[in-house]
Amino acid sequence: xxxxxxxxxxxxxxxxxxxxxxxxxxxxxxxxxxxxxxxxxxxxxxxxxxxxxxxxxxxxxxxxxxxxxxxxxxxxxxxxxxxxxxxxxxxxxxxxxxxxxxxxxxxxxxxxxxxxxxxxxxxxxxxxxxxxxxxxxxxxxxxxxxxxxxxxxxxxxxxxxxxxxxxxxxxxx
Ligand SMILES: CC(C)(COP(=O)(O)OP(=O)(O)OC[C@H]1O[C@@H](n2cnc3c(N)ncnc32)[C@H](O)[C@@H]1OP(=O)(O)O)[C@@H](O)C(=O)NCCC(=O)NCCS
Numbered sequence: 001x002x003x004x005x006x007x008x009x010x011x012x013x014x015x016x017x018x019x020x021x022x023x024x025x026x027x028x029x030x031x032x033x034x035x036x037x038x039x040x041x042x043x044x045x046x047x048x049x050x051x052x053x054x055x056x057x058x059x060x061x062x063x064x065x066x067x068x069x070x071x072x073x074x075x076x077x078x079x080x081x082x083x084x085x086x087x088x089x090x091x092x093x094x095x096x097x098x099x100x101x102x103x104x105x106x107x108x109x110x111x112x113x114x115x116x117x118x119x120x121x122x123x124x125x126x127x128x129x130x131x132x133x134x135x136x137x138x139x140x141x142x143x144x145x146x147x148x149x150x151x152x153x154x155x156x157x158x159x160x161x162x163x164x165x166x167x168x169x170x171x172x173x
Contacts, residue, residue, distance in 0.1 A: 001093040006101040009048040009060070016057035017050060024084035029172045034082060036168040037064050047078065047109065049101050051085070051094045059085040061098040063106055066115065070161040077156075078106050079165060080116040080123075082172075099126045103150065112156035115149045115163050117173065123148045131163075138163040140173040 009017060021030040037043045042064040051059030061083040068077045080102055085094045103126060106114055116123050117140060120130060131137070131147040134157040138147055151157055 001097070003053055004058075004094055004097055005052045006049055006097055007052065008046055009050050013050055013057055017048075017060045020057060020060050020086055021082060021084045023086050024090075025082070030082040030084070033168055033172050034062055037062065037166070040064075040166060040168065042066070042166050042168075044109075047102070047105055049098060049105065051098055053089065053094075058089045059083075059094045059098050061102050063102050063114065064166075066166065067164040068113065068115075068157070068161055069164060070158050075112065077113040077115060077163070078111050079163075079169075080114050081118060083118075095122070096125070099123065103127070103152070107152045112153040113149055113151050115147065117142050117147055120146060120148050123150075126150070134158065135160040136163065137161075138165060140165055140169060142173050 018031045022028060047063035049061050050057045061080065063078045063080055065076045066079040068075050083095065083098060103114065116128060128148040128150045131149050132144055134149065136149055136157060149157060
């Protein structure tokens with residue numbers, strides 16, 4: 001969509017980001033999740049991206065560190081979400097721009113994979129596949145079908161791995 005800029009968040013964006021999530025989701029659970037992640041070691045300011053339209057924040061996506069474990073081997077990968085676009089601007093490609101920018105930023109930072117819980121058909125447009133492709137499970141009480149992932153480094157997810165989301169996510173799922 002023309003006129004949309006995706007950039008890293010700035011401290012002065014935080015209230016506007018909260019408003020985006022409050023408007024897109026029912027309730028304030030996602031705002032609470034983002035707030036508690038901000039205070040944790042999972043948070044990386046460079047991987048919290050906003051979509052700006054006419055100098056207003058209209059969308060936001062957060063990537064944060066989660067632990068990937070496979071047998072005795074482990075590494076930090078990224079979780080995508082929460083993500084939201086203000087309802088008045090949805091279905092115009094802003095969410096797609098945010099996901100693409102998130103994948104690019106994660107690649108630039110050298111992460112090996114991203115996992116996401118959400119509408120699988122949406123994320124598959126950007127190269128994500130069902131987590132079942134890798135026999136990948138996570139610690140959240142969600143159906144396997146809504147967990148997707150993308151390898152940014154081929155082979156990174158191997159098979160039968162486990163993603164451990166920080167406890168902050170458990171309040172939302
Ligand atoms: C999901 C969301 C971020 C998409 O943002 P967007 O700017 O509308 O996304 P785009 O315009 O790039 O893409 C729209 C496409 O996303 C998909 N999509 C959007 N909402 C969806 C939903 N609830 N279920 C399945 N697919 C959905 C559809 O394929 C849609 O295509 P369409 O416009 O032809 O109907 C936005 O709708 C939103 O904030 N929703 C509420 C919060 C939410 O569900 N966040 C994501 C959690 S996984």
